[in-house]
Amino acid sequence: MGKLIKNHWARLIILTASAYQVLASIEGFFWPKFFWDFLTTNLDHAVRPIPFLQIANLLFGLLGLCWEWPLPLFTTVATGTRYKNAALQGGQSQATGGDHRKSESSAGRSSQKPGPVKRFLAGMHRSIEARLMIYPLSSLLALLLYQGTNAGLYYIIGMGVYFWGFTEGEEIMGKPWQLPRARRRPRGANRVWA
Structure with a gap:
């Protein structure tokens, strides 16, 4: 059997939690109910007359869906495939004897570095630490809405699996x-000295 890849497993759990949170927030618009209303009714203003909690759950659920199943715009910036492909295309056209000016201008234009927003989004996509900072808030928002308690529990399980993968x-x-790489340790880090 192969090795369990924790971030793939956690991604599936968080995708499930995010989809559940989006559906729970939509249901919460029609039947607004705060989960802890059996203890106090002071917090019922978070769900009605203005649905603050439902809107927040909808936004964080959509964020989780987009983060775990990202758009190609962010993944190409994160992997750098666009820039590698542009360099390969420029090299192929020069090797085949094509128009050098056209290949240089197209390669130069497509090999420009991405802007700071794209670099930020690509870094967020590849960061387990950022996920471990944002998903507790998503979990809390889901646990406060009556319809979203299961999503909150799924978030907690997904964060635990992400943390497990992070520690390894x-x-x-x-x-x-794509298969993940393990972080490299310096030479001799595992060596036991007698």
Whole structure:
């Protein structure tokens, strides 16, 4: 059997939690109920007359869906495939004797570095630490809404699996479902001295 890749497993759990949170927030618009209303009714203003909690759950659920199943825009910036492909295309056209000016201008234009927003989004996509900072808030919001308690529990399980993968040195690759690399340790780090 192969090795369990924790960040893939956690990604599936968080995708399930995010989808559940989106559906729970939509249901919460029609039947607004705060989960802890059996203890106090002071917090019922979070769900009605203005649905603050439902809107927050909808936004964080959509964020989780987009983060765990990212758009190709973010993954190409994170992996750098666009820039590698542009360099290969420029080299092929020069090797085949094509128009050098055209290949140089197209390679130069597509090999420009991405802007700071794209680099930030690509870094967020590949960061387990950022996920471990944002998902507790998503879990809390889901646990406060009556319909979203299961999503909150799924978030907690997913965060535990992400933390497990983080402690073992896993990295999230730029392209979804690609095999992760383990962080390299310096030479002699595992050596036991007698």
